[in-house]
Amino acid sequence: MFRLRKRNLYLSYYNLFQAFGWALSLFRILSSFFSTKSTNDAFSSAGKLICLLQSIAFLEVIHGAIGIVPSGFLLPLMQWGGRTHFLLAIVCRIHEVQELPAVFITFVAWALSEVIRYSHYALYSLDISANWMTFIRYNAFIVLYPVGVFPGEMWLMYQALPFIKKENLYADTLPFTYYYFVTALLFCYPFLWMKLYLHLFNQRRSKLGKQQKKKPI
Numbered sequence: 001m002f003r004l005r006k007r008n009l010y011l012s013y014y015n016l017f018q019a020f021g022w023a024l025s026l027f028r029i030l031s032s033f034f035s036t037k038s039t040n041d042a043f044s045s046a047g048k049l050i051c052l053l054q055s056i057a058f059l060e061v062i063h064g065a066i067g068i069v070p071s072g073f074l075l076p077l078m079q080w081g082g083r084t085h086f087l088l089a090i091v092c093r094i095h096e097v098q099e100l101p102a103v104f105i106t107f108v109a110w111a112l113s114e115v116i117r118y119s120h121y122a123l124y125s126l127d128i129s130a131n132w133m134t135f136i137r138y139n140a141f142i143v144l145y146p147v148g149v150f151p152g153e154m155w156l157m158y159q160a161l162p163f164i165k166k167e168n169l170y171a172d173t174l175p176f177t178y179y180y181f182v183t184a185l186l187f188c189y190p191f192l193w194m195k196l197y198l199h200l201f202n203q204r205r206s207k208l209g210k211q212q213k214k215k216p217i
Contacts, residue, residue, distance in 0.1 A: 019118035026111035039104035102156035109148030
């Protein structure tokens with residue numbers, strides 16, 4: 001019982017930290033947007049904070065691997081790896097793409113998704129029942145995830161290809177041509193993303209189905 005309480009306390013602190021961090025990122029991005037009437041400053045206003053939050057999120061892979069959450073490690077690793085590659089290897093490295101609208105779209109979709117997701121997990125870790133949060137958690141992703149991936153991540157990676165090719169990016173550190181790697185990744189991305197997306201629909205059916213069963217007749 002004591003170990004269970006320690007685990008839940010740790011998870012609640014972790015999820016509250018992430019929820020607050022993503023809420024702050026969203027606030028910075030939207031404040032910049034409304035003050036400048038431009039999407040150009042999304043990275044400069046919140047990029048460093050989002051890089052920090054995304055790096056720390058590797059803990060979620062460890063959580064799944066050691067069994068303190070039931071998610072397993074493969075799907076969290078896929079999501080973490082895809083986002084981290086996009087963020088650190090492309091957006092942070094190629095300054096020419098940092099002011100493109102696709103960065104704004106990606107960051108807003110990520111931030112909204114993560115504020116909802118981590119808030120839901122934090123409440124669950126604290127044994128607080130909030131059906132409205134569960135409903136939002138398992139419905140908001142239907143729109144936010146495709147928006148973050150297609151006009152966000154994939155479109156920006158496509159726009160980055162000329163700069164990757166021109167600079168011959170990572171030629172000194174990788175045993176393969178990074179330009180062709182990103183090109184192949186763009187082809188595979190929808191299939192990898194669909195696996196995560198369908199997994200969330202399975203979770204949605206399970207979680208919202210339980211809510212329906214609990215409703216009095």
